[in-house]
Amino acid sequence: MTQLEDLLAAWVPRQRWFAGKGLPVEALRIESAHTVLDRSDSGGPELRILVVAVSQRGETARYQVLLGLRPGTTLDADLAHAAMGVCAAPGRGSGPGSATVVAYDAAHDAELTSHLLARIAADDGAGPVGFRRIGGAPVRTGLRSIAMTAEQSNTTLVFGEEYVLKIFRRLWPGKNPDLELTTELAGSRHVAPAHGWIEAGVRADGAVPEQRGTGPAPAEGADPRPRPGPAVPTTLAMLQRYLRSATDGWVLAATSVRDLYGSPGAAPEEAGGDFSGEAARLGAATASVHRALARALPTDVLAPDDVRLLAAAMERRLDLAVVDVPELRPYAAPLRAAFQAFADLDDPLPVQRVHGDYHLGQVVRTDTGWILLDFEGEPAAPVEERRRLSSPLRDVAGMLRSFDYAARHQLIGHIDEEALAGPARAWAQLNRDAFSAGYEDSGGVAPEKHQVVLRAFEYDKAVYEVLYEARNRPAWLRVPLDSIAALAAG
Ligand SMILES: Nc1ncnc2c1ncn2[C@@H]1O[C@H](COP(=O)(O)OP(=O)(O)O)[C@@H](O)[C@H]1O
Numbered sequence: 247m248t249q250l251e252d253l254l255a256a257w258v259p260r261q262r263w264f265a266g267k268g269l270p271v272e273a274l275r276i277e278s279a280h281t282v283l284d285r286s287d288s289g290g291p292e293l294r295i296l297v298v299a300v301s302q303r304g305e306t307a308r309y310q311v312l313l314g315l316r317p318g319t320t321l322d323a324d325l326a327h328a329a330m331g332v333c334a335a336p337g338r339g340s341g342p343g344s345a346t347v348v349a350y351d352a353a354h355d356a357e358l359t360s361h362l363l364a365r366i367a368a369d370d371g372a373g374p375v376g377f378r379r380i381g382g383a384p385v386r387t388g389l390r391s392i393a394m395t396a397e398q399s400n401t402t403l404v405f406g407e408e409y410v411l412k413i414f415r416r417l418w419p420g421k422n423p424d425l426e427l428t429t430e431l432a433g434s435r436h437v438a439p440a441h442g443w444i445e446a447g448v449r450a451d452g453a454v455p456e457q458r459g460t461g462p463a464p465a466e467g468a469d470p471r472p473r474p475g476p477a478v479p480t481t482l483a484m485l486q487r488y489l490r491s492a493t494d495g496w497v498l499a500a501t502s503v504r505d506l507y508g509s510p511g512a513a514p515e516e517a518g519g520d521f522s523g524e525a526a527r528l529g530a531a532t533a534s535v536h537r538a539l540a541r542a543l544p545t546d547v548l549a550p551d552d553v554r555l556l557a558a559a560m561e562r563r564l565d566l567a568v569v570d571v572p573e574l575r576p577y578a579a580p581l582r583a584a585f586q587a588f589a590d591l592d593d594p595l596p597v598q599r600v601h602g603d604y605h606l607g608q609v610v611r612t613d614t615g616w617i618l619l620d621f622e623g624e625p626a627a628p629v630e631e632r633r634r635l636s637s638p639l640r641d642v643a644g645m646l647r648s649f650d651y652a653a654r655h656q657l658i659g660h661i662d663e664e665a666l667a668g669p670a671r672a673w674a675q676l677n678r679d680a681f682s683a684g685y686e687d688s689g690g691v692a693p694e695k696h697q698v699v700l701r702a703f704e705y706d707k708a709v710y711e712v713l714y715e716a717r718n719r720p721a722w723l724r725v726p727l728d729s730i731a732a733l734a735a736g
């Protein structure tokens with residue numbers, strides 16, 4: 247490993263966006279490095295876009311790192327928190343007398359990120375990294391960026407009060423579904439318009455060389471790891487309009503819950519921060535986006551045999567989750583029964599492109615209504631799976647789970663936990679019902695008429711959440727586990 251790879255091997259696994267938490271890193275390698283800016287000749291900074299391949303449990307995942315390099319051994323105080331460490335200037339030899347640089351996360355360096363915006367504005371598609379602008383409207387440049395501090399799977403930079411640049415961290419070859427669906431939904435009043443993107447060739451893993459079963463025996467000494475396949479044009483970042491008046495749906499819902507918990511004896515619809523009107527409007531916005539997706543992109547109807555395969559995949563995910571999170575084991579039987587009931591329905595299932603990771607943190611309330619964000623799908627799922635057509639009820643189930651999350655998460659460690667369990671249930675039920683009614687009234691299917699399908703999707707999401715929390719926020723593991731326990735009991 248180079249000195250820089252050593253620094254990255256210590257830094258990458260500590261980042262919020264690193265998806266492989268909890269598993270040892272077997273190897274880390276810089277797979278490609280693209281120079282966006284090089285002022286090193288005059289003692290200035292460099293900006294490089296790195297694709298870093300990280301191997302864990304024999305599988306390779308690729309991550310994007312915006313690498314800043316500055317000469318010397320220290321950074322100014324405003325960048326110190328972004329430092330990875332000191333190394334010999336990469337690519338310029340490491341012998342005596344070679345230059346020493348500080349490597350750091352350039353997402354925090356507004357001087358460097360301004361070049362990303364300028365290149366998108368110039369629609370500069372000439373080099374190995376394509377900077378593309380959407381449509382004829384100019385993109386404003388010269389704006390300073392600030393990295394958002396939200397708990398995120400990616401990194402979002404806010405430029406002035408005009409744009410956000412979402413830097414995709416885990417890279418999957420091809421067009422990112424967030425860019426794909428956001429551009430397909432251009433014109434929807436529930437989606438923030440995209441203004442451009444950045445892309446570069448990223449390798450996918452090819453086939454594993456050795457053949458099992460009937461294939462020819464592997465050559466002696468053959469490397470059993472998957473060989474990198476050809477480079478595929480891959481989205482690295484998306485530029486989108488910044489929604490100035492946006493308030494996170496999660497924050498609004500959590501405020502309403504807090505208000506209820508602070509009003510002993512009040513019913514959720516009577517407490518000052520009643521959220522049910524917003525929940526109904528959110529249901530309507532969701533139905534509107536589902537309709538727009540169905541108009542713009544292919545739809546299909548799954549035959550009962552394919553529905554059974556879907557249910558079997560849910561069971562498989564459960565089996566894997568039980569191995570990683572043994573606390574799930576007591577509920578495995580009722581979860582399995584729900585998936586089986588879905589398989590036994592013997593009904594065709596209409597499918598289309600959907601959001602795929604729908605929850606209150608993916609929607610913001612603006613002065614013009616609810617806006618849906620982040621059409622990337624579940625960050626941990628392979629991209630082919632995330633592009634697959636699915637039932638819109640999957641998104642409905644995701645949001646219903648989120649009402650449950652909003653109601654329960656403040657119970658953890660609350661001194662009145664027992665007394666508040668009832669109000670928490672009532673809050674979740676009121677908002678689940680309001681969302682479902684808004685969804686149906688705006689032309690979506692009636693969720694309550696599809697209980698078996700909905701329950702299977704809700705359980706599947708809850709199993710995903712158990713794994714997500716175990717890996718990312720163990721203190722929250724109780725939230726989905728308690729929901730599963732309650733669902734299983736009812
Ligand atoms: N266009 C935007 N305008 C204002 N805030 C935004 C915008 N896009 C994202 N955000 C904020 O950033 C948060 C994270 O964005 P998201 O796209 O969900 O990133 P991630 O996939 O990393 O979770 C959102 O919950 C929202 O609060």
Ligand SMILES: O=P(O)(O)O[C@H]1O[C@H](CO)[C@@H](O[C@H]2O[C@H](CO)[C@@H](O)[C@H](O)[C@H]2O)[C@H](O)[C@H]1O
Pocket residue numbers: 397398399400496603604605606607608620624625644647648649651652711714
């Ligand atoms: O927003 P992301 O794409 O990063 O989604 C991941 O992280 C979410 C948490 O930030 C996680 O959502 C879970 O917690 C939310 C509250 O923080 C809650 O609203 C959701 O209902 C719950 O699923 C999401 O599952 C994960 O993919």
